[in-house]
Amino acid sequence: MKLGTHALAAMAMVSLGSCSSAYAADKCLVAKAHYTLSSDKRISISFVPAGKHDEWGSDVALRIDTKGGPSYWFMFDSGSARYINMISTTDVKAPHWTPPTGDSGVRPLGEMHYFAWSGKYDFNEAYPQTTARAPERIFLPDLAETMWYRANPRVGLKHGVFVLDSCQ
Numbered sequence: 001m002k003l004g005t006h007a008l009a010a011m012a013m014v015s016l017g018s019c020s021s022a023y024a025a026d027k028c029l030v031a032k033a034h035y036t037l038s039s040d041k042r043i044s045i046s047f048v049p050a051g052k053h054d055e056w057g058s059d060v061a062l063r064i065d066t067k068g069g070p071s072y073w074f075m076f077d078s079g080s081a082r083y084i085n086m087i088s089t090t091d092v093k094a095p096h097w098t099p100p101t102g103d104s105g106v107r108p109l110g111e112m113h114y115f116a117w118s119g120k121y122d123f124n125e126a127y128p129q130t131t132a133r134a135p136e137r138i139f140l141p142d143l144a145e146t147m148w149y150r151a152n153p154r155v156g157l158k159h160g161v162f163v164l165d166s167c168q
Contacts, residue, residue: 028167030060033134039160042067045138046168049130050075050092053099057084057127061092062114064143066155072109075099076127084114084127086140109150112142138162 030047037043044067047060058076065071074086088109089100100107116124116135124135139161147155 028134028164029130030128030132030134031130032167033164034166034168035138035162036165037157037160037162039158043155043157044165045140045162047128047130047134048073048092050099055101056099059130060128061089062086062128063092066147066151069153069155070151072151074109074112076114077111082125084116084125086112086114088112109146112140112146115139115141134164134167136164 031049033047035045037045044065046063046065048063049059050056050061052059053075056075056077060076062074062076063071064074071091073089073092075089075092077085077087079085087100088107088111090097090106090108092099099105115138116128117137117139118124119136126132128135141159144157144159147157
């Protein structure tokens with residue numbers, strides 16, 4: 001049975017209680033936050049300053065790191081949906097990188113949804129910003145499917161929640 005994004009988000013919310021954060025997010029800024037996937041410690045995420053661009057809702061990009069493999073990059077789309085959507089892009093730290101515009105540009109992994117919660121399980125609907133408080137937990141409901149069908153090489157994952165594990 002295929003679950004929709006909202007059903008997966010609800011399941012993640014239920015499982016959040018079993019994921020403890022080693023760091024208090026109220027003491028960590030988004031640009032310094034590092035997270036590990038609860039179901040697979042080989043996968044981590046962090047936020048990287050990417051500058052402010054008119055079409056993007058955030059001044060950071062989300063970087064997904066696979067231990068021993070490549071990194072993948074996403075920008076936060078400032079669309080009209082209630083939830084936050086991310087658009088895949090190339091390495092934002094590469095020389096001459098420019099963000100995708102509108103519906104054009106290189107999007108290696110397509111799109112994914114982003115959900116974030118505080119330590120008190122408050123849903124955070126704000127786009128992450130460099131100087132904002134880091135959420136304690138992040139759920140990317142499309143991650144397992146994206147990493148299996150679009151990443152090269154394929155990465156097999158179970159659904160999990162990213163838990164704040166350090167503030168660098």
